[in-house]
Amino acid sequence: MNEAQKIPVNRCFGGQSPPEQQAKEEKVKKLLLTxxxxxxxxxxxxxxxxxxxxxxxxxxxxxxxxxxxxxLSLFVFEVLIERVxxxxxxxxxKFDEIVxxxxxxxxxxxxxxx
Numbered sequence: 001m002n003e004a005q006k007i008p009v010n011r012c013f014g015g016q017s018p019p020e021q022q023a024k025e026e027k028v029k030k031l032l033l034t035x036x037x038x039x040x041x042x043x044x045x046x047x048x049x050x051x052x053x054x055x056x057x058x059x060x061x062x063x064x065x066x067x068x069x070x071x072l073s074l075f076v077f078e079v080l081i082e083r084v085x086x087x088x089x090x091x092x093x094k095f096d097e098i099v100x101x102x103x104x105x106x107x108x109x110x111x112x113x114x
Contacts, residue, residue, distance in 0.1 A: 041079040044072065056084050057097035060104040068109045081105060 048059055063080055066072040084101050087093050093101070104110070
């Protein structure tokens with residue numbers, strides 16, 4: 001039997017690879033984890049918008065309370081803030097919605113976890 005046949009190596013992750021290759025693998029794993037978390041967060045936000053029949057900016061105050069009571073993760077709250085900031089950059093928000101956004105960005109729940 002050949003030496004290469006004795007040692008099974010996963011070509012994607014693991015095995016006997018140099019440290020720079022292992023660093024790349026860790027980076028890829030983190031990106032895949034973040035992408036899956038972002039997908040779940042977007043699904044949760046979409047579900048809440050459909051259930052409540054409201055705009056994204058109206059969810060900010062509710063979500064802040066849910067994160068404080070550990071009903072939702074902070075990552076979902078962060079993704080919602082990013083999405084509302086996107087609406088702000090497209091000039092789709094009213095003045096009171098902008099105020100709610102700034103309150104959410106400065107919320108103690110968000111500050112404690114950063």
